[in-house]
Amino acid sequence: VNGDHWIGGERVSSPTTFDDHSPIDGALIAQIARGTATEADAAVTAAANAFPAWAATPRAERARLLHAIADGVEARLNDLAIVETTDNGALLRSHLRGVMPRVAHNFRFFADWLLKLGHEDFDTRGHTNHVSWDPAGVCALITPWNAPLMLATWKIAPALAAGNTVVLKPAEWTPLTASLLADITAAAGLPAGVFNVVQGYGAEAGAALVADPRVRRISFTGSVPTARHIAAAAAANLTPLSLELGGKSPLLVFADADLDLAADLAVEQYDNAGQVCLAGTRLLVEESVAADFTARFVKRAAALKQGDPREADTDLGPNIHPVHLERVDGFVQRALADGAQALIGGGPNTDLGGLYYRPTLITDAAADSEIVNEEVFGPVLTLQTFTGDDQAVAMANATRFGLAATVVTGSAERAERISAQLVAGTVWVNCFFVRDLQAPFGGSRQSGVGREGGTWSFDFYCDLKNTVSAPWAK
CATH class of the missing domain: 3.40.309.10 (Aldehyde Dehydrogenase; Chain A, domain 2)
Structure with missing residues (x-):
């Protein structure tokens, strides 16, 4: 697995690296490029440059590319499962049977949901209201180590489907499948700069990423203390954010x-x-x-x-x-x-x-x-x-x-x-962990801010617009 960043459709190294050890036996499995504000800035620049063309890409073409990414995930399902198990210690059988198939499903679901996304026009005193979902811009996605690829693609898929460009900062303890996903998106034909991966620590790469005023959406899954820092950075730029945090259920x-x-x-x-x-x-x-x-x-x-x-x-x-x-x-x-x-x-x-x-x-x-x-x-x-x-x-x-x-x-x-x-x-x-992607997902109180899933994801990753038209003369 390549431990370098993926920025603007190219592998990018850093002057320093950090070690990635397997929790199974402590073995060193990779050396990972240690990103800083420099790499975060480069990734946001690449994403911002790619945004206009990707936002203008017709829905059907965006959906086709997401399905192509899902095809790539399925073609490399065994590789992804083995790498993820080695990197985060979760059961290989779970990755093979459920987690990696769900990764592919994340892309397929939001590709299909995009094509049926809409709201019926409605009338106000003879005027027509038309609701649309406009791409928001660059999305900074910061993901955890307990289900790295599945939870990342739960964010990546709707963000890309919505017409946004993405900078992903995976958890430093489990960076490997994010790197493999970058290869899969390139092979699927995703344009350069639409999806970027910056490796590194939260206090270095992550902090610079969420403070960048060019970022228009932040989605984070992790701890409450980290969320407070992210929310403070987002507040300075009034950047909308979605937080899925801890639980004591x-x-x-x-x-x-x-x-x-x-x-x-x-x-x-x-x-x-x-x-x-x-x-x-x-x-x-x-x-x-x-x-x-x-x-x-x-x-x-x-x-x-x-x-x-x-x-x-x-x-x-x-x-x-x-x-x-x-x-x-x-x-x-x-x-x-x-x-x-x-x-x-x-x-x-x-x-x-x-x-x-x-x-x-x-x-x-x-x-x-x-x-x-x-x-x-x-x-x-x-x-x-x-x-x-x-x-x-x-x-x-x-x-x-x-x-x-x-x-x-x-x-x-x-x-x-x-x-x-x-x-x-x-x-x-009388059940547990039955989840459907069309259902709203998120937490109350300090377990989070906002909901994602189905149309709720597009509500977050888009700027909703209502166009009101006066009646046209006959």
Whole structure:
């Protein structure tokens, strides 16, 4: 994989590089060009120069090129999956079966949605109103390391479909598939400068990118503290931004629930070694069934196999980076020191060494404790009990976040009533992680700003215009 930037249709190096290590075994897998304000400026310049022609490109041609990119993704699906697993440690089988096919689908979906995007004209006292979606300009997209290519293309595809040009700054811990995507877009015939990739650290390349007044849209997925810096930079230029941030989502299990289903859904929260923003990390269980639920959960969790994510029977791979593993373990050790209990797990997997952390369930933690309120972003869940619907809702909403929630119940009436009261961008009832690209996606409170998906994506990546015409003389 080429570790240089992709700017204006060419590979561009930097005077310095940084090392990219695999979380699987710590091996050095690439040296990556370390971008600064210089490369960010060059990429925005290339994108700005390419914008007029790309914005004027007919919708059908833009859609054709997005489908060609999807074809390229599918042709290199195995390569992309292997590189992504090596770079971020997520399961190879997940990348092969779901994640990389979803990358291709991201491009196809927004290409097709573009062709049907529209609003019926409407009348005002004999005048005709016509709504249109105009390309906004250069988009700065800053993406995370937990699902690098899938989450990047969730932004890239609608931005390009809308007629914008893009500068992508991938996470420095997982830059490799962004580089491969640059090759795929070039092979598909995307004009030079329409898609650019700048590698580097957030404080260097990212900060310069979001502060550039030529950037007309910023989309970021990541942490709340970083989002504050980005929002401050965007404010100086009044640049519209979309933020998908952290979560501390509840998974509510009511006494009338199918407890086997509830336990299965709860164990699923360990997916990707717990490095999922949507994960329901706070298990809230009705007191009368808590012991029964917990026994089923512990049995299922014990059956999880932790190990090399390239092996087909592995369920949990490593965490992403030594710094992150230390952060995850810090949360757990502070909770235990404060009197909480680890019903399972409670520390790194010493049998495997490296960055493998045992799936952990924390009980007896106080409602105001750090472990209950802060996003850990590792394979760590907490268990609390409630005694009625009102308390369940109060506990679920007792967080500054509001990204998602999961409700497990045998009552359709309760599901509807509880879901209506939850503060969350997405609520799943008796299921988890079912996502459709035409649905709005985003977070409430400090879990984000704005919604993307379907027409909502085009509303963000475009300047909406209403043209009002007086009646023409006969």
